[in-house]
Amino acid sequence: MVVKTIPEIPVKKGEPPYKLWMFEPGEKKEFPLVFNLRQLAEQRRPALIPGHRLCAGCAAPIVVKLASFAFRGPTVVVNATGCLEVSTTIYPYTSWAVPWIHNAFENAAATGSGIEAAIKALKKTGRLKYEHVDVVVFAGDGGTYDIGIQALSGMAERGHDVLYILYDNEAYMNTGIQRSGGTPKFAWTTTSPVGSVLPGKGEHKKPIADIMVAHRIPYVATATPAHWMDLIKKVRKGIEVNGPAFIHALSSCNRGWRHEEGISIEILRRAVDTCYFPLWEWTPETGYLLTDRSLVIARNPSLKQPIDKFLEVQGRFRHLLRPENKELLKQLQDYVDAVWEDLLKRASNAPR
């Protein structure tokens, strides 16, 4: 038997440690936003490189990829434990073309805060070559809604200049589809099974973005990778803002949502079309502003589709489409409508 020893870290003095970087070490220019896709493909590299072990059809790498096109310069990425962390950095391989750190499940925001404080200290003493180094946190819904909310709330309260991107696949998909605070009502998960006793999860989704709005941090937004231009713009706004920013990105999971792999993006488009997941941004100056497709729907309510359109392609909501569960479907529709009406009342650019 051949015993393979762990290869030595291929770092030679004077040479960069990796062959592939999103930003070459020492690069100082600020990158502009590019929306022409061909130019984008020629000029920018994504933060993830191929070879990561996320499932086929997962939307999380698309969120990361699109977000990384909005990075303006040197960026440090912090990861909470979750699908994205465990499958992009299986030892000794890494899929990240940016400096990356993972600490523990609950403290992604606290780790980001510490890095931001260290950057500030290095800048004060003149030891940092760069004008600005941005800190971006990628965390899943378990690491944000349930386990990481105290660290996130603390980061927002202390006012660290960190962008926190939540990719929300609405359950603990990594450990086997357990319910989380982000799971919507009546969704099937392994800990809220559907049967004669329970119709899926009994509680509604926690309004995490509104919780962050209540902290009155400089920038809060919701986004989906299906509306890619909107997502890129929002990430750039969140990075440029001086203070904490929070972006809630819906990300489909074909294993947990029980849909086909190819329709990951289509399903997110339907989530916005049915107003299940409205797109908006919030700043203390402007208040709530609807963006992209949600603004179109607010101006032309006939484009709003019934919630069935979103549910019918997902196996986790299959029981809601049975005739005996019509009452539950109506309950969910009423809840989605109530949240949407509430948002329309608050949004300053919605027609009245």
Added chain:
Amino acid sequence: MATLRSWREIPHGGVAFRLSTDVKTGDWRALRPVIDQSKCTKCMICWLFCPDMSIIWDGEKVFVNYDYCKGCGICAHECPVKAITMVPEVGE
């Protein structure tokens, strides 16, 4: 015999030091995306939404890097001109 080491001597934590491009995830694939170059309008939507970064733009045409493509079919579903078809992998 192990001796106690100070915090200056212990490692900084696990460092992942090799690129994941060594791992060819293409062998997960059951369906293979094939691009019909005559239909392709080079809109780059497939490149944008590819989760595996396996659609390559070389300045003239779009092609798929089958070393890493997991065959999820997002590109085929999102293609506005339906230039990508998913063909079952057969043989080896």
